[in-house]
Amino acid sequence: MVKRSIPDIVIGRLPVYLRALNFLVAEARQITSSQELGDRLGISSAQIRKDLSHFGEFGKQGTGYDITFLHKQLSEILKVDRMWNVALVGAGNLGKAVADYPGFAGKGFNITVIFDNEPAKIGQVMGVNKVKVQPAEELAATIREHGIVVGIIATPAEFAPATARTMIDAGVKAILNYAPITIMVPAGVRVQYIDPVVGLQRMTYYLP
Amino acid sequence: MVKRSIPDIVIGRLPVYLRALNFLVAEARQITSSQELGDRLGISSAQIRKDLSHFGEFGKQGTGYDITFLHKQLSEILKVDRMWNVALVGAGNLGKAVADYPGFAGKGFNITVIFDNEPAKIGQVMGVNKVKVQPAEELAATIREHGIVVGIIATPAEFAPATARTMIDAGVKAILNYAPITIMVPAGVRVQYIDPVVGLQRMTYYLP
Numbered sequence: 001m002v003k004r005s006i007p008d009i010v011i012g013r014l015p016v017y018l019r020a021l022n023f024l025v026a027e028a029r030q031i032t033s034s035q036e037l038g039d040r041l042g043i044s045s046a047q048i049r050k051d052l053s054h055f056g057e058f059g060k061q062g063t064g065y066d067i068t069f070l071h072k073q074l075s076e077i078l079k080v081d082r083m084w085n086v087a088l089v090g091a092g093n094l095g096k097a098v099a100d101y102p103g104f105a106g107k108g109f110n111i112t113v114i115f116d117n118e119p120a121k122i123g124q125v126m127g128v129n130k131v132k133v134q135p136a137e138e139l140a141a142t143i144r145e146h147g148i149v150v151g152i153i154a155t156p157a158e159f160a161p162a163t164a165r166t167m168i169d170a171g172v173k174a175i176l177n178y179a180p181i182t183i184m185v186p187a188g189v190r191v192q193y194i195d196p197v198v199g200l201q202r203m204t205y206y207l208p
Numbered sequence: 209m210v211k212r213s214i215p216d217i218v219i220g221r222l223p224v225y226l227r228a229l230n231f232l233v234a235e236a237r238q239i240t241s242s243q244e245l246g247d248r249l250g251i252s253s254a255q256i257r258k259d260l261s262h263f264g265e266f267g268k269q270g271t272g273y274d275i276t277f278l279h280k281q282l283s284e285i286l287k288v289d290r291m292w293n294v295a296l297v298g299a300g301n302l303g304k305a306v307a308d309y310p311g312f313a314g315k316g317f318n319i320t321v322i323f324d325n326e327p328a329k330i331g332q333v334m335g336v337n338k339v340k341v342q343p344a345e346e347l348a349a350t351i352r353e354h355g356i357v358v359g360i361i362a363t364p365a366e367f368a369p370a371t372a373r374t375m376i377d378a379g380v381k382a383i384l385n386y387a388p389i390t391i392m393v394p395a396g397v398r399v400q401y402i403d404p405v406v407g408l409q410r411m412t413y414y415l416p
Contacts, residue, residue, distance in 0.1 A: 008250060009251075011410060011413050011414075012410050014409070014410075014413070015405065015406040015407075015409035015410050016406060018409065019390075019401075019403065019405070019406060020390075023389075023390045040390070042216060043217075077413065078409045078410075078412055078413050079412040079413060079415060080409050080412055084408075084412060084415075086408075092305070093301045093302070093304040093305040093308065094301070094302075094305035096301040097300070097301040097302035097305055098404065100301065101388070101404065102365065102388060103388030103403065103404070103405055104404070104405060107405045107408075107409070108405075108408070108409065108412065109405065109408055149415060150408065150411070150412070150415075152404070157310065173411075173414075173415055174408070174411035174412065174414075174415060176404055176407045176408055176411075180309070180310060180311030182228075182231050182248070190411045190414060192407035192408070192410055192411055193227075193407070194402060194404060194407060195227065195311065196306065196309065196311070196312070196360070196384055196402060197223065197227070197311055197312060197315045197316075197317065198223040198224060198227060199223075199384045199400035199401070199402060200292075200294075200315075200316070200317055200358065200382070200384055200400070201222070201223035201226065201286045201288050201315070201316065202219060202220050202222075202223050202286075202400055203358070203381075203382035203384075203398045203400055204286055204287045204288055204292060204316065204358070204382065205219050205222070205285065205286050205287060206219075206381075206382075206398060207287060207292075207357060207358075207381055207382060
């Protein structure tokens with residue numbers, strides 16, 4: 001059902017739709033519409049219908065979308081109907097906050113290994129999964145051993161590029177980077193950035 | 209020069225362009241092209257040219273963009289050629305990491321007040337600006353006193369909606385929310401979400 005070469009910008013909106021659906025599920029709702037989703041997300045209903053049409057027919061004109069069905073379909077398309085083990089590097093305040101983040105539950109991700117290069121951090125147990133922090137030197141071997149392909153970088157900027165290289169050499173294909181630095185990756189590897197500045201600057205445009 | 213009713217989705221890409229320009233400035237580069245920016249960002253060069261054309265002429269065909277000039281123009285358009293004082297609520301691991309974030313420097317934002325509702329946190333000094341954490345009850349009065357219009361929520365999910373209401377009642381117009389919960393805001397107020405799940409799910413689509 002999934003067609004090839006869907007624009008990346010469309011793929012990028014699907015997790016946002018999925019998040020909105022999660023909130024609707026939490027509200028025990030059963031049916032929604034592109035209009036309601038659009039109003040919640042600040043995206044036009046036409047855009048939402050067009051994005052979803054890349055993947056088939058999810059709703060009937062006039063009856064809206066079945067929330068559970070659409071949630072299941074989007075989860076499958078995004079491959080988060082399964083659990084991805086995640087390697088987290090950096091166990092400072094940010095890393096701890098990421099490890100403690102309750103929002104990963106049921107969204108397809110599980111932080112199963114955590115690394116730091118500070119001796120004081122090694123052996124600390126942290127996060128919702130009560131993971132013991134390992135020394136950074138064990139990163140490559142552990143990623144290989146567990147076949148991990150998803151990594152999160154929560155180190156200071158100066159350690160981020162080397163951390164990414166180690167992750168990628170060991171088989172990681174998707175990196176979420178919190179460090180304020182661009183990471184160059186080879187073809188076949190993806191990076192997404194968590195950058196509060198981008199979110200803030202997007203809003204100041206509208207301020208008087 | 210700025211036209212009215214630029215699509216929000218275009219506005220949302222400008223901070224990403226600005227971030228790429230920041231990295232080019234750091235590399236002491238002087239000229240770039242929509243092609244190079246596009247390659248770095250995974251956005252088509254045509255999209256970048258189209259987005260920028262909403263705001264006027266920034267480059268000449270064949271000669272590329274002057275990085276310093278484009279940086280200055282985008283900063284002005286996004287209104288980050290000035291400094292916005294920011295109120296941060298939540299001084300746990302996440303709040304500390306946000307207060308310590310070195311990436312705000314020179315990007316238009318300055319965390320000048322920090323709040324928490326835990327007595328143990330009050331009076332702690334944290335972040336790049338060495339701000340003393342105030343009790344949450346002082347949030348509204350402090351926002352009003354300083355005329356703050358930008359807020360960051362780094363509280364647990366259960367405190368986020370009430371925090372947002374207090375901020376908005378006191379005059380905040382732009383909220384960056386780290387808590388994994390949707391915040392309803394009245395017209396004229398904007399929310400952006402920092403959600404690692406959205407970044408991760410956007411990449412798993414491409415994983416085998």
